[in-house]
Amino acid sequence: MDHGAPVATHPTPPFSNADDALAASELATAAGALLLDLRLGLESGADPDEIRRLGDLKSHEWLVHELANRFPEDSVLSEEGADDLARLGSDRVWIVDPLDGTREFGESGRADWAVHVALVENGLLTVGAVAMPALGVTYSTGDTPTAFSSLSHTPRVVVSRTRKPEPVLALATALGAELVEMGSAGAKAMAVVRGEVDIYAHTGGQYEWDSAAPVAVARAAGLHVSRIDGSEPHYNQENPWMPDLLICRPELAGEALEVLGR
Template identity: 50%
Template sequence: MTAQIDDARLTSLLAQGTGDILKGVRTVGLLRGRNLGDAGDDLAQNWIARVLEQHRPEDGFLSEEAADNPKRLSKDRVWIIDPLDGTKEFATGRQDWAVHIALVEDGQPTHAAVALPDLGVVFHSDEARAVSGPFARKITISHNRPPQVADHIAGKLGFETVPLGSAGAKAMHVLLGDYDAYVHAGGQYEWDSAAPVGVARAAGLHCSRLDGTELSYNNRDTYLPDLLICRPEVADDILALAAGYLEAHGRY
């Protein structure tokens, strides 16, 4: 591990630098559609891997865009990365895509950063603060796989559901107070939530599975079926409604 740069700064710079690379690839306008998305995934992954190889060669690594190396399971420190979360949104000119960078130690994110490059902001776990104040009375959900349990919860609370793209974008907009909760069911992987959870938890938001189970990272099976990130004031109500829905329907 190099002494020149600490974990907090490295996490933040990785998110910032990856976002800058991706914006540059898109801005020149030479690629579009799937070619643009694939180029963004490849370039971002390559740059992050090279930075970590130079600065943290002994750490483990897990990324959506790289083959899994099981040696990470024996590591106390593992970087869990999604170089471009929301490839479709990125490739079609939308703003709700993100870069996820998380350092996980003993199963929990200790340093995390989520970049929303089109908004020009990087949220970092060392300095994130959730917005308080009046409820937005909104729950953000996936626009690709909207979960029925979210409609149930929103209806009971008198909230509305609003679809967005990237998991990182959804989580950070809860942090900003635009939404009161992010409810997901239908499957994700560790790289989808490690960084958003690291930032959101550090900012004071509730983060768990939909049954209230604590989230854990760097597992052999990287699949995570469901997720709740929300203001702590509504966590108990949402968890209770999710439990009732599961009992009635047998699934989320």
């Protein structure tokens, strides 16, 4: 990704359904480039809170505009937009988090923030892309799934920088795991995809936009994905709140679910 490339603001041609994964990846990447340009203000002394506000707003506006141009019949659920419940009757709903990890985005030098773009079709999560602009990479369901080698090290559990829920600490203790602190939900999930950590368990509550794209990418990469009771996470619900989530290497799923379910 060319961090210096301008972000197109003109309408772009629509994509066919077969190209949804590519569209998600391109949209997440382009929104990430816009955010990188905004973030340059930190280096010139701009107010970090203002940079955060503009990041949330401008990325949301750009994504909604582009989705409307490319997929005019589809619905959109965005963290930064008003929730139109007409989406519940739509066959195709894009779920986006224009800036996941707003706190980290406003801290110079941090890379653990992301852009999420996912698609739910007839109630099923089918497509996802997670851009990590500061790392220059976008992960997508269109990529080749990861082949995992056998676990030969102490398990690593990724946790929030600011909150470490007791169930997750109990899981780390049960596994004799190392704790790794990180920012946004997307950054945590992609760290599991990359193999930098082995488990991402969240029990403090999230919204659908926090996890839809990461879940789609993690599943495509061959990871275990579920709620902490082992059930399937569902998207495009009337209430987009999702209390918990587990993303981990498949061989650790059984023990993780047992401990988290206590």
